[in-house]
Amino acid sequence: xxxxxxxxxSTPGTPGTxxxxxxxxxxxxxxFGNATSLACRECGHEVALGPHYAxxxxxxxxxxxxxxxxxxxxxxxxxxxxxxxxxxLLPVPTDIETSPNMExxxxxxxxxxxxxxxxxxxxxxxxxxxxxxxxxxxxxVVACALSAxxxxxxxxxxxxxxxxxxxxxxxxxxxAGIKTVVFIPSNLEQxxxxxxAVYTDSLVAVNGNYDDVNKLASEIAxxxxxxxxxxxxxxxxxxxxxxxxxxxxAEQLGWRLPDQVVIPVASGSQLTKVHKxxxxxxxxxxxxxxxxxxxxxxxxxxxxxxxAYKDGVDAIRPVKPxxxxxxxxxxxxxxxxxxxxxxxxxxxAIEDISDDEVREAIVLLARTExxxxxxxxxxxxGVLKKLVETGxxxxxxxxxxxxxxxxxxxxxxxxxxxxxxxxxxxxxxxxVATGLA
Amino acid sequence: xSVSVRIPTILRTYTGGESEVTASGATLADVIDDLESxxxxxxARVLDDNGRLRRFVNVYVGNExxxxxxxxxxxxxxxxxxxxxxxxxxxx
Numbered sequence: 001x002x003x004x005x006x007x008x009x010s011t012p013g014t015p016g017t018x019x020x021x022x023x024x025x026x027x028x029x030x031x032f033g034n035a036t037s038l039a040c041r042e043c044g045h046e047v048a049l050g051p052h053y054a055x056x057x058x059x060x061x062x063x064x065x066x067x068x069x070x071x072x073x074x075x076x077x078x079x080x081x082x083x084x085x086x087x088x089l090l091p092v093p094t095d096i097e098t099s100p101n102m103e104x105x106x107x108x109x110x111x112x113x114x115x116x117x118x119x120x121x122x123x124x125x126x127x128x129x130x131x132x133x134x135x136x137x138x139x140x141v142v143a144c145a146l147s148a149x150x151x152x153x154x155x156x157x158x159x160x161x162x163x164x165x166x167x168x169x170x171x172x173x174x175x176a177g178i179k180t181v182v183f184i185p186s187n188l189e190q191x192x193x194x195x196x197a198v199y200t201d202s203l204v205a206v207n208g209n210y211d212d213v214n215k216l217a218s219e220i221a222x223x224x225x226x227x228x229x230x231x232x233x234x235x236x237x238x239x240x241x242x243x244x245x246x247x248x249x250a251e252q253l254g255w256r257l258p259d260q261v262v263i264p265v266a267s268g269s270q271l272t273k274v275h276k277x278x279x280x281x282x283x284x285x286x287x288x289x290x291x292x293x294x295x296x297x298x299x300x301x302x303x304x305x306x307x308a309y310k311d312g313v314d315a316i317r318p319v320k321p322x323x324x325x326x327x328x329x330x331x332x333x334x335x336x337x338x339x340x341x342x343x344x345x346x347x348x349a350i351e352d353i354s355d356d357e358v359r360e361a362i363v364l365l366a367r368t369e370x371x372x373x374x375x376x377x378x379x380x381x382g383v384l385k386k387l388v389e390t391g392x393x394x395x396x397x398x399x400x401x402x403x404x405x406x407x408x409x410x411x412x413x414x415x416x417x418x419x420x421x422x423x424x425x426x427x428x429x430x431x432v433a434t435g436l437a
Numbered sequence: 438x439s440v441s442v443r444i445p446t447i448l449r450t451y452t453g454g455e456s457e458v459t460a461s462g463a464t465l466a467d468v469i470d471d472l473e474s475x476x477x478x479x480x481a482r483v484l485d486d487n488g489r490l491r492r493f494v495n496v497y498v499g500n501e502x503x504x505x506x507x508x509x510x511x512x513x514x515x516x517x518x519x520x521x522x523x524x525x526x527x528x529x
Contacts, residue, residue, distance in 0.1 A: 042493065054445070054523035056450075058485075059447075059482070059491050208500075211502070215500075217525075218522045218523065218525055219522065235525060317504075318502060318505065320505075332495065332502065334493065
């Protein structure tokens with residue numbers, strides 16, 4: 001590891017003020033908890049904590065490096081029933097609970113015996129993140145990004161988004177009293193647009209796909225001072241929020257890791273962070289070390305990582321997305337190569353399914369477990385089914401499937417395929433005639 | 438062919454802090470060579486040791502990612518906007 005780059009070094013001070021010589025924000029003591037620096041995942045180059053996201057040497061992604069203290073299960077269990085119970089393992093200050101936030105996390109881990117029986121899996125769980133404040137896992141990552149934005153003294157809280165993130169940023173910004181500007185593709189599902197616009201008067205619809213919106217956000221982040229784009233210039237902090245999914249799965253299973261976990265893949269960030277969480281828990285002695293398999297799920301209409309996996313190559317060829325699973329429709333996945341590495345190293349796999357299979361899986365989960373999932377969750381459950389059918393998943397092993405968000409956000413996906421089985425007059429005879437009696 | 442090149446924050450140390458510079462060349466490869474002649478060091482940040490675009494940098498000619506075009510051989514007509522942007526992730 002090289003020394004922390006001096007020109008990007010930050011010194012303690014008042015949040016929101018800027019060092020006149022380096023141009024970087026002054027940070028208050030302990031602003032990022034046990035985080036020590038940002039390290040490039042590709043080349044190991046380190047830079048000081050700040051609103052940086054790309055390695056100045058190789059453009060590789062910067063990730064948070066920590067000096068973790070000894071953490072016990074008891075200390076975690078004594079914490080609040082939200083992600084801040086893991087604050088010692090996140091880039092947030094020890095007083096994080098004192099700032100207004102959405103308090104996401106510690107969502108339900110449901111034993112899915114009905115779905116398990118249907119699919120032939122002995123021991124199946126659903127980690128249901130549709131119960132977060134804005135009904136998706138994005139509340140986790142946004143909470144960490146908000147903390148970083150606050151410590152950097154940012155004036156605007158922003159994001160490019162396929163919907164769920166825009167919902168979470170707009171809501172969290174409202175609660176925190178910070179201006180939000182969120183950018184979405186103009187063809188996004190109407191419910192996701194409304195779910196953002198209700199929280200902010202600065203929802204911007206961009207003519208283009210997500211990758212176009214992402215490009216625009218990156219350009220704005222490079223030009224506008226004081227803007228914290230949660231998944232651009234504060235991305236290293238934001239992404240750490242996904243680790244809490246992994247922590248919770250392990251804690252809710254009684255402080256042990258599952259044998260297998262199936263995770264949706266868009267950029268690949270969530271999958272890599274759940275794996276990171278499992279590794280940290282092992283390193284900290286909070287769970288016993290054991291082998292586990294990580295599986296990735298994509299929709300066929302945007303499956304560059306699945307294609308690379310099946311082709312046995314390391315390079316991911318970007319694609320133009322065409323799928324109803326819009327929250328997975330990222331044609332140029334930044335963390336895709338790491339997803340390939342993790343799935344291969346752990347003995348898992350990456351699979352993809354058609355839009356019709358996504359719809360069928362949404363209905364399957366709803367009718368077996370009473371969970372209405374969005375298209376990304378349908379993709380994940382549908383891929384779980386395909387992994388069983390193709391013999392890629394061991395049905396005797398304990399398996400966790402992640403549901404990222406709520407089906408009410410993507411109602412159109414199934415509204416044409418479900419509805420009343422009959423329309424009858426209000427008489428008992430008419431009911432009997434339906435054959436349902 | 439004179440083109441305008443948008444420079445990301447982490448490369449502005451090579452352009453004297455400028456966020457946009459002009460360069461010339463018939464293809465993206467030529468433009469990068471021209472950038473290097475005026476802003477020494479920038480080429481090694483954008484291309485890897487094998488002379489290919491680094492994995493985590495996206496380069497656009499107009500609004501199109503050159504990976505969907507002809508990569509470094511992508512033509513850069515006069516007046517084209519070239520953008521160099523670090524890859525970032527969203528979604529799951």
